Amino acid sequence: MGIVKADKLTFEYIRRDEEGNVDSITTAVDNVSLEIKEGSFVAVLGHNGSGKSTFAKHLNALLYPTEGTLWVDGMDTSEENNTMSIRQTAGMVFQNPDNQMICTLVEEEVGFGPENIGVPTDEIWQRVESSLKAVGMYAFRKASPNKLSGGQKQRVAIASIVAMKPKCIILDEPTAMLDPAGRKEVIDTLHLLNKQEGVTIILITHYMEEVIDADYVYVMDEGKLVMQGTPRTIFSQVEHLKELRLDVPQVTELVYELQQSGLPIKDGILTTEELLQELERFR
């Protein structure tokens, strides 16, 4: 079994009126089944309200499925006894960097997680050092998080998850509030962690450019899993993506437009270099 396995996962937000009667039911996650391999870099795409964040919260046992089952590293998330070990196995980074920092020093922030799971003092310091080095923020260990840029804050947030030695890191739109430079910082850090430490990365996002280097992509719409495959197969279906109100990477868009106007370029081009190579053929 993979690190994450969902079987017909369904979650409903139930809104009640003042008397407690059910007012309306919104199905945020609808019958999702998937399996994620350990050590892979997976992206979950979807526009706002597609249920991708709700799905992410299930992976961390912050929400429990209404129907269906979700296993994280073989543990059923709906069992209360598993909650702590699931949160240790699958760490979560949120969207707003300010609202997930508890402490006023970077090193204390990174040490907060290990403190909670009862790691001995000496080892906490080792973990803080190595995880800050892993995200390239060791030089800022004595700084206040308020003084850092958005990208740096998110890297600290990632380090504080890494310090808990999870097998898997879930990131819920970690770059939504960042500028392009900060976005690149964060995504590069994630790839580095994935390659060097072998951590499984599950990246929830709606930026197509961040998805290009992922191993596998899931696309969600209205709570349902509507597309899945490698970035190449996903992005060759430009029309389907547009139907789902999703953008495609600029290069892919260009290829699509060129194809539409009759140039026989092959499908699934993701980077500028690839496109240049392909265009060379027509010289």
Next chain:
Amino acid sequence: MLRDITIGQYYQTESVIHRLDPRVKLMGTLVFIISLFLGRSVWLYLGVTAFLAVIIKLSNVPLKFIVKGLKSVMILVIFSAIFNLFLTDGQPLVHIWKLTITKEGTILAIFMVIRLLYLIMGSSLMTLTTTPNHLTDGLEKGLGFLKVFKVPVHEIAMMMSIALRFIPILIEETDKIMKAQMARGANFEKGNLIQRAKAMIPVLVPLFISAFRRANELAMAMEARCYHGSEGRTKMKPLKYTKTDYIAYLLLALYLVILIVIRIFL
């Protein structure tokens, strides 16, 4: 204006005071406050002033930074000074209209101003030199004995430190909301007190909503990082007294004794 509040902020630098055990600093603040209320003799206040001056010098926090923090409480200080000045009975000095300034009132007002200013300087010096996390640890350990009476010491300390961490963030947010409302034509400067208070409502409502949203997200982030209260929690920076801390305790005791002696004999 709002950025000037330094209460509860941490000023990062290297100093003996920064390195002291937070329990010592908490005790020190307590001793300092007690010493402020020992009496109203000039000698006593000279002693207190000397003590505060030495601590500020040792802490390496620029005096300017501390004084800047006083601005935000100036209204409170001025108010209490005026009340003391006009409403104390005694030997009359000056008559203005129906009000009388008395000699006793003047003295009382001066002492009250000094006392308030010192109180704020002393206590903000503690937060300036102690990281909130450290402060929390200090409170938790220093008040640990209350656990016997089922007081949730750790939880209270955690709430305090989070409140402190969010002060600058919420101040920034207030600033932002005020500017946003000003851009929509709100006026916070014109009108009498009631009108101005009313003008603050469109600032407070969004501020509260956003504070609750932040609290919700923070709680989730804490839970996601396995926070579950003090049970089974280890410390990254466990508190241990060093030689300096014992010396500091000794000096504090000495300071208090000297002031009590001054109080009795001078």
